[in-house]
Amino acid sequence: MSEGQATALPAPNERPTLKTIAFMTGLGITTVSRALKDASDISAETKERVRLVARQIGYQPNRAGVRLRTGKTNVISLILSLEEEIMGLSSPMVIGISEILATTQYHLVVTPYRAQGNALDPVRYVLETGAADGVIISRTEPKDPRVALMMERNFPFVTHGRTEMGLAHPYHDFDNERFAYEAVRKLVERGRTRLVLLQPPPYLTFYLHMRAGFEKGIRDFGATALPFSQVNLDASLVDIRNAAEALLSGPDAPDGIVSGSGSGAVALVAALEASGRRLGHDIDLVSKESQMLLQWLRPEVVTMREDIRLAGRELAKAVIARIEGKPPAELQTLSYPIPIE
Amino acid sequence: MSEGQATALPAPNERPTLKTIAFMTGLGITTVSRALKDASDISAETKERVRLVARQIGYQPNRAGVRLRTGKTNVISLILSLEEEIMGLSSPMVIGISEILATTQYHLVVTPYRAQGNALDPVRYVLETGAADGVIISRTEPKDPRVALMMERNFPFVTHGRTEMGLAHPYHDFDNERFAYEAVRKLVERGRTRLVLLQPPPYLTFYLHMRAGFEKGIRDFGATALPFSQVNLDASLVDIRNAAEALLSGPDAPDGIVSGSGSGAVALVAALEASGRRLGHDIDLVSKESQMLLQWLRPEVVTMREDIRLAGRELAKAVIARIEGKPPAELQTLSYPIPIE
DNA sequence: CAAACGACCTGTATCGTTACAGTTTTAAGG
DNA sequence: CCTTAAAACTGTAACGATACAGGTCGTTTG
Numbered sequence: 001m002s003e004g005q006a007t008a009l010p011a012p013n014e015r016p017t018l019k020t021i022a023f024m025t026g027l028g029i030t031t032v033s034r035a036l037k038d039a040s041d042i043s044a045e046t047k048e049r050v051r052l053v054a055r056q057i058g059y060q061p062n063r064a065g066v067r068l069r070t071g072k073t074n075v076i077s078l079i080l081s082l083e084e085e086i087m088g089l090s091s092p093m094v095i096g097i098s099e100i101l102a103t104t105q106y107h108l109v110v111t112p113y114r115a116q117g118n119a120l121d122p123v124r125y126v127l128e129t130g131a132a133d134g135v136i137i138s139r140t141e142p143k144d145p146r147v148a149l150m151m152e153r154n155f156p157f158v159t160h161g162r163t164e165m166g167l168a169h170p171y172h173d174f175d176n177e178r179f180a181y182e183a184v185r186k187l188v189e190r191g192r193t194r195l196v197l198l199q200p201p202p203y204l205t206f207y208l209h210m211r212a213g214f215e216k217g218i219r220d221f222g223a224t225a226l227p228f229s230q231v232n233l234d235a236s237l238v239d240i241r242n243a244a245e246a247l248l249s250g251p252d253a254p255d256g257i258v259s260g261s262g263s264g265a266v267a268l269v270a271a272l273e274a275s276g277r278r279l280g281h282d283i284d285l286v287s288k289e290s291q292m293l294l295q296w297l298r299p300e301v302v303t304m305r306e307d308i309r310l311a312g313r314e315l316a317k318a319v320i321a322r323i324e325g326k327p328p329a330e331l332q333t334l335s336y337p338i339p340i341e
Numbered sequence: 342m343s344e345g346q347a348t349a350l351p352a353p354n355e356r357p358t359l360k361t362i363a364f365m366t367g368l369g370i371t372t373v374s375r376a377l378k379d380a381s382d383i384s385a386e387t388k389e390r391v392r393l394v395a396r397q398i399g400y401q402p403n404r405a406g407v408r409l410r411t412g413k414t415n416v417i418s419l420i421l422s423l424e425e426e427i428m429g430l431s432s433p434m435v436i437g438i439s440e441i442l443a444t445t446q447y448h449l450v451v452t453p454y455r456a457q458g459n460a461l462d463p464v465r466y467v468l469e470t471g472a473a474d475g476v477i478i479s480r481t482e483p484k485d486p487r488v489a490l491m492m493e494r495n496f497p498f499v500t501h502g503r504t505e506m507g508l509a510h511p512y513h514d515f516d517n518e519r520f521a522y523e524a525v526r527k528l529v530e531r532g533r534t535r536l537v538l539l540q541p542p543p544y545l546t547f548y549l550h551m552r553a554g555f556e557k558g559i560r561d562f563g564a565t566a567l568p569f570s571q572v573n574l575d576a577s578l579v580d581i582r583n584a585a586e587a588l589l590s591g592p593d594a595p596d597g598i599v600s601g602s603g604s605g606a607v608a609l610v611a612a613l614e615a616s617g618r619r620l621g622h623d624i625d626l627v628s629k630e631s632q633m634l635l636q637w638l639r640p641e642v643v644t645m646r647e648d649i650r651l652a653g654r655e656l657a658k659a660v661i662a663r664i665e666g667k668p669p670a671e672l673q674t675l676s677y678p679i680p681i682e
Numbered sequence: 683c684a685a686a687c688g689a690c691c692t693g694t695a696t697c698g699t700t701a702c703a704g705t706t707t708t709a710a711g712g
Numbered sequence: 713c714c715t716t717a718a719a720a721c722t723g724t725a726a727c728g729a730t731a732c733a734g735g736t737c738g739t740t741t742g
Contacts, residue, residue: 015469015470015471017697017698017699018698018699018700019698027721027722028721028722028723029698029699029700029722029723030699030700030701030721030722030723030724031720031721031722033698033699033700034700034721037700041719041720041721042720042721043719043720043721046720046721058469060469060470061698061699062409062697062698062699063408063470063472063698064405064408064409064414064697064698064699065409065697065698065699065700065727066698066699066700067404067405067408067699067727068403068405068406068409068697068698068699068726068727068728068729069698069699069700069701069726069727070699070700070701070727071727073405082436088429088432088632090432090435091429091431091432091435094431094432094435094451094453095423095453098451098452098453102453107450107452107472108450108451108452109448109449109450109451110435110439110449110450110451111439111448111449112435112436112439112443128356128399128401129356129401129404130356131404131448237633237637263634266634266637266638267637269637269638270637270638291429292578293604293607293634293638296578296607296608296610296611297607297610297611297634297638297639298638358727358728358729359728359729359730360728368691368692369691369692369693370692370693370728370729370730371691371692371693371694371729371730371731372690372691372692374729374730375691375730378730382689382690382691383689383690383691384689384690384691387690387691402728402729403727403728403729405727405728405729406697406727406728406729406730407728407729407730408697408729409696409697409698409699409727409728409729410696410697410728410729410730410731411697411729411730411731412697
């Protein structure tokens with residue numbers, strides 16, 4: 001048996017490396033590396049032997065070594081906005097992503113950014129430093145500079161939310177158009193005709209979807225849309241409540257409200273109760289929600305669930321598929337509102 | 342000017358490395374490295390020059406290079422339990438941690454684990470693969486094997502929650518004893534005397550604290566503690582509601598309840614309203630809460646806030662200080678319940 | 683004036699992995 | 713019997729950074 005490359009005896013108690021396996025099998029380091037990669041120029045018997053030893057001693061490739069040599073980081077970067085945080089969306093999302101990544105070699109790095117204006121910074125950081133193999137972003141805009149940048153650099157990513165740039169990129173989105181449309185249907189079914197929508201901030205893509213669904217519902221089901229754009233879903237609960245109170249005491253008071261988020265609905269409930277109205281009697285409220293608190297504390301609110309954890313899983317699967325070269329157009333999925341009971 | 346080590350011309354459009362700076366300044370790679378580290382054997386003028394060039398071209402050290410050579414990962418690993426997830430605690434916690442890490446070179450890697458029984462796995466993974474420089478864990482037990490393991494290996498970590506092992510380790514904790522004590526006080530002030538506690542699972546350390554505070558309050562303020570241990574805070578909302586309904590319709594029905602979490606309180610509210618009781622009239626409920634939803638939807642519930650985002654900040658500061666060698670005993674902090682008017 | 687010193691700078695080896703360009707061995711082809 | 717090829721394996725260099733052990737060159741010291 002000829003001595004391989006592994007000339008020095010590996011330290012006994014250290015973490016095993018390719019060198020350790022090379023020493024134990026009497027093979028060269030290169031051979032071991034290629035055997036573990038199932039390369040075609042290694043005999044089946046050798047591969048088997050190497051795999052056996054590797055498993056026995058619990059070999060795990062050194063991430064820094066791989067990363068330095070190949071540039072592959074085995075990292076997915078989740079770029080979060082603090083606004084999402086406040087809406088409580090990120091938590092189940094992180095779980096969903098982790099559920100998928102746990103079955104792979106990927107680690108999840110979470111990078112939040114402060115204001116909407118800085119959304120591009122963390123993306124640039126990843127691109128410039130090669131900090132990750134793929135990126136997950138959310139709160140997409142119709143013309144999203146982050147998407148433009150990553151497309152241009154051909155960098156794998158997936159968005160939570162769609163864009164309108166005529167570019168095919170991976171996304172997962174909730175069908176907010178359907179949600180708003182069904183919400184109007186439910187309100188009209190309850191006899192409501194003068195409706196308002198507590199909507200997303202206008203620069204986000206899903207504003208357009210939700211708005212479109214709302215207006216289509218208004219037309220199809222024969223109701224009236226009243227204006228309510230002093231506040232949006234990004235406003236604080238206090239601001240939403242105040243704006244809603246003003247609305248409810250004015251001449252254009254609605255008898256039905258659609259809320260684009262559960263926390264928005266909380267503020268609306270406070271406002272309409274303060275105005276002396278009773279939910280389900282004088283007025284109805286349909287809300288999207290991802291946690292399940294409204295259902296428990298105000299079952300009179302009609303809710304439709306958005307499964308954020310599922311979204312996390314879909315997003316993770318999509319980035320990974322993209323990294324592995326699957327065409328973007330095949331990585332676009334929608335999920336639909338889940339009616340409660 | 343003599344040629345340094347940087348013999349080959351660095352590629353033009355690539356990410357700058359030490360070699361790039363070495364080439365531009367005419368210095369050796371080693372000198373550049375040491376200059377950026379502010380080593381004592383480099384002249385002030387050279388350091389200045391190197392720093393200037395580095396800043397100009399936007400040099401950022403390659404993490405894989407550093408990690409491979411030095412073992413330093415510049416990663417903090419947050420190890421989460423899915424139970425926390427469900428309680429919605431992890432989201433603001435991630436933000437708090439990130440707020441601190443954003444000012445440093447550290448990245449945050451999030452690793453959840455499934456069941457309580459697997460809590461040790463992710464810790465072992467980090468220790469064995471050197472995946473991080475420091476670890477943050479939560480849901481501590483009085484004798485916590487994760488703490489024992491990391492102490493034994495002298496690995497930097499901080500816990501969210503205390504232990505009772507006679508070992509000084511960094512922690513941040515919420516004063517659950519104080520919370521429960523004050524909760525009992527508030528109930529007695531409202532004339533309630535027959536009290537129950539919706540408590541944490543008994544194997545977690547904060548069970549002991551909350552229990553102790555509750556019982557001390559019972560003694561000090563002269564009330565009666567009734568048993569309620571069919572369910573705990575880890576139970577599903579449905580199970581909590583069912584158990585509470587049974588309790589309320591039995592002979593040992595309480596007139597005051599302390600809930601160790603906001604989501605637990607949601608289930609309790611449902612139960613007591615189903616039993617025909619009115620909050621604030623027939624019965625009172627004091628709850629800890631970290632989101633602010635109870636305050637909005639059931640202001641009759643007396644709440645005391647736990648600031649999870651603050652906890653995240655404290656935890657991040659503590660691990661980093663520990664990594665930098667600060668003694669564990671100096672890295673132990675408590676936060677206190679914040680009364681909501 | 684030689685030796686010793688201090689201030690500054692630099693080459694080499696190394697961390698673990700993989701791309702690439704061989705080398706060895708055996709068998710087939712002419 | 714020599715050439716060629718295929719199969720199986722291996723050494724070297726390199727990714728970027730740093731520890732370490734020198735270098736060089738004035739200046740001080742005996």
